[in-house]
Amino acid sequence: MSGKDQKQNTDMGSIHPLNRVVSDIVKIFSDMGFEVATGTEIEDEQHNFDDLNVPKDHPARDMQDTFWLKDFPGHLMRTQTSGVQIHYMKENQAPLKIVAPGKVYRYEATDKTHEVQFHQIEGLVVGKGINLGHLKKALNTFVEKFYGEGVETRLRPGFFPFVEPGVELDMKKGDGDWIEMLGAGMVHPNVLKNCGLDPDEYTGFAFGIGLDRVAMLKYGIDDVRKFYDGDLRMINQF
C-alpha cells in the first residue's frame, strides 16, 4: 500500500457496523416497498406487551426480561421494536408494509453473546389475503440479498405470542450447520383486533431480526459488547 492510498482510507470515516447492517437491510426492504417506521425507546406496557398478546403474569413475559422504569409505573425500556408497529397500525390501519429498526433493551447478564442493549429491525405487512407463502418469499429475498446467493433456508415452528403460526428461519451456507436467523410468523388475530383491525378481513406477517447477531455472523465479530465500547480499532475496520 502506498502512502497515498492510506491517506484516502483515513479521509472517509467509518459507519458503525450495526448501522451499516441497518442501512443494508432497510435498503433491501425499501426496494420491496416497505416504509420505515420509528418510535420511542421508553414504551408503556400496553404497547410493548398487552397489545402484543403477551398477558400479564404469564411465563411468556419471562422470555423478555424487562427494565421497568422507576417512578413511572407501567413504563419500561422497550424489549422489542414491535411497539412501533402497534402504534403504526392503530394510526394508519391497513394495508401497510413497514420496517422498524431500533435499539431495544433486555435485563440479562452480559457475556459474549448477551447485552442489555441491542438492535432489532422488525417488519410487518398487513393486507387482504396475506399468507405464509408471502412471508417465505420476503424472508428468502432478504437472505439472498443480504448474504448472497447459495444460502439455504428453512422455516421451523417457533413461539412468539404475537404471531400464529409462529416460525423461525434458519440458514445454512454450503456444508455448514443450520444457524438461527430470525423469528417471524402470521400476525396473531388478537394483535390485529387490539389495533382495531378485523382479523376476518385482514391477515399479515411479521418478522424480527436481531441485528447484533446478524452483524456478528456476517463479519465474524466474536463478542457483542465490542459494538458498544466506542473502540475505533474495531469500527474503523468497516
Next chain:
Amino acid sequence: MVFSYNWIKEYLIGDVPDAQELVDLLTVHSFEIEGLEEKELSTGTKDWLIDIDVLPNRAHDALCHYGMAREVSTITGLELKEIKTEIPNELKPALIKINVKEDFCRRYIGREIKGVKVGESPKEIKEKLEAIGQRSINNIVDITNIVMFELNQPMHAFDTDKFDGDINVRFAKDGEKIITLDNNEVDLDASIPLIAGNSDPLAIAGVKGGKKAEVNSETVNIILESANFDPVLVRKTSNKTGIKTDSSKRFENEITSELAIKAIERATELIIKYASGDETEIYESVDVYSNPTEKEVIDLSVSKTNQLLGSELSIDEVSDILNKLYFSNEVVDDDLIKVEIPDERLDLKLQADLIEEVGRIYGYDKIEDQEIPDFEFEAKLNTEYGVNALVRKTLLEIGFSEVVTYSFVEEGDLRPEKPIAEDKKYLRKSLVSGMQKSLEMNQKNADWLGVDHIKIFEIGKVFSGEKGDYSEKMILGIGSVNKNGIKKPSAATFKKVAIEKLNEVFGNNFATKDNLENSEVIEIDLEEIYKNVDIKELFEKNNLNEGYPEPPTIKNNSYTNVSQYPFVLRDIAVWLPSETSSDDLVNIIKNNAGNLLVKEPRLFDEYQKEDKTSFAYRLVFQSYEKTLTDDEVNKIMDSINYEIDSKGWEIR
C-alpha cells in the same frame, strides 16, 4: 427440559428413528433442540439425552415424556401406547377429609395408602431419574416425580403420621412459617397458598413440600396429592418466595385439571407395584373438583387454513393431519371441520392456533414462496430515519467515525427499578460521558489507529425528566480530540467544520449550546431538525433520488480481532535512491517483523533531497499472546536495519 430417548421410546410401537434422526424431525415440525448427548448411566445402560426447548405454548402438554412421545407419534406416524392403569377393585372407603377453602385450588385429589414399604427404587425408576438429572430419594418420592415427568402432573406425598387432622387448602396467615424439604425456613403471609393439616403448614401449594410431613424411611402411611392450582398465583408465589421447582414451572404454565385423576391412578399403580406389601391398604380417592373443565370445540375452515398458509390442502388431508395429532374431528361439510381439543392442549383457543398445527405437521418446507400482492400502500420517507442517515453520510464524508455507546450510565434523571450494574444505574441524559470514554480510549490508541485526530459522532436517544414527566430526545453528539502532542489543526476545528458542513447540507441551523472551543463533545438536538425539515425536499436538494443515502463502500468484509496486549511503537527513516520504490522498504520491514507488525507501516514523513528521498515510517508492534518486551522489538528492528544496510541504503 432434558428428555430420555429410552423413556420416550417406551410409549411407542414400531421402529423409532435413532436419536439424531428424531431430533431433526422434532426441529422442523415441533421444537427447538438445545442439545443431544449420549450418556452411559451408572447401571451401564446407554441412553441419549435430548434437551428440548419446550416454550410456554407447549408446556401444557409436552413438558413430560408421554406428551413428547405423543408428539413423536404425530410426526413419525408410529403408534402411541395407551397408559392403562390397573388398580385392584377392592378399595377401602376414604376416611380423610379434604377442605378446599379457596378458589385457587381448581381440583384436589387425595388418596390415603396405609402400610407402604418405603425403600430404594427399582432400577427402571432410578435409570429414568438419573437420565434426566434427578436424584433418587426413595420409592414413594421417586414415583411422584416419575409421574410428573411422565404425565406433566406434579404430585406430592405426605406422611399422615406426622401431622394432625385433615388436608386443608387455604392461604397462609401472616407470621406463619414453613420449613421446606430442603431445610429452608420461609416466612409466609396471607398471599401464599398452602396445603396444611389442622394447624401446621405442610406445603406451599404447587411450589414446594414441607419438612413436617416428609416421607422418609420410617414412613408407613401416606396421602398422595394430585391437584391443580391457579397459574398466576403459583407464579406470584414462586417469585415472592424465590422458590422455583419442576412443580411450580408446570403450574405457572398451566395444566389441565383433567390430568389429576390420570396421575393419581398411575402413581397408585406404581406404589402397588414397587412399594407395597401384604399389609398395604389402598383407599378410595377424594376428589374435590367444583368446576370441571368443559371440552373445547373449534371450527376449522379448510379454505381459511389454505388462505393463511398459502397452501392447497384438501379437506381429507387436513382431517388426516388432525387425526395424527390425536384431535377428534368431524367433517361437517366441504369446508368445515369441527375439532375437539384434547384437554391438555390449553394453547389451542382460536382457529389460527389449529391452522398452525396443520401447517407445522404438513411441513413449512412444502409451502411455496409467493410474491406479496400489490396493494394500495405507498411507502413514505421517514423523517427521523432520513435525517439521521443524511447526518451520518455528511459526517462520514468529512472523516468522522460513528460510535454507539451505552444508554445506561452512572448519572442521569431516569433509572430502571433494577439496575444491571452500579456504573449503569441511570438512563443517560446526554451522550457526553459515553463519547468521552470513547475519545479517551481512541486517543491512547491514536498510533495504532494511525491518526493524529480522533473524530467521532453518535446519534442516539437521551432521557430526562422527573415526577410524572419524562422526555426522550434524539441527539447528535460530535466529538474530537487530537493525539497527544499534536497541536494543529486544533480539535475544535473539526467540530466547526462538521457544523458548517451539516448546515450546508441541511440548509438549517444546526445549533449547539455547547462551547465549541472547550468541549470535547458537543450535542445537537435532532428533534428540532425533524420539526423544521421537509424530508422529501431535503433529499431532492441533495440529489438523493433513490431514497435514503447508502453507507460508504465497506473496507473489509470480515473483522480481525484486536489484541488485548499493549502495543509498542518504533519509527524508522531511510534515504532511498530515487529509482528505488518505497514499497521495497515496506516489504523489508514487513518480512522481518512478521505478524507482530499489526498495522501497515504508516508513512508520516517524506521529503526529497537531490537524487534521494527520505521515507519515515511509524511501526506498531503487538502480540496476540503476550506483552512484547523492548528486547523482542529491538531484535526485529536490528534485523530490519541489517537488511537495509546490506542494500546500501542509509538509515537516518
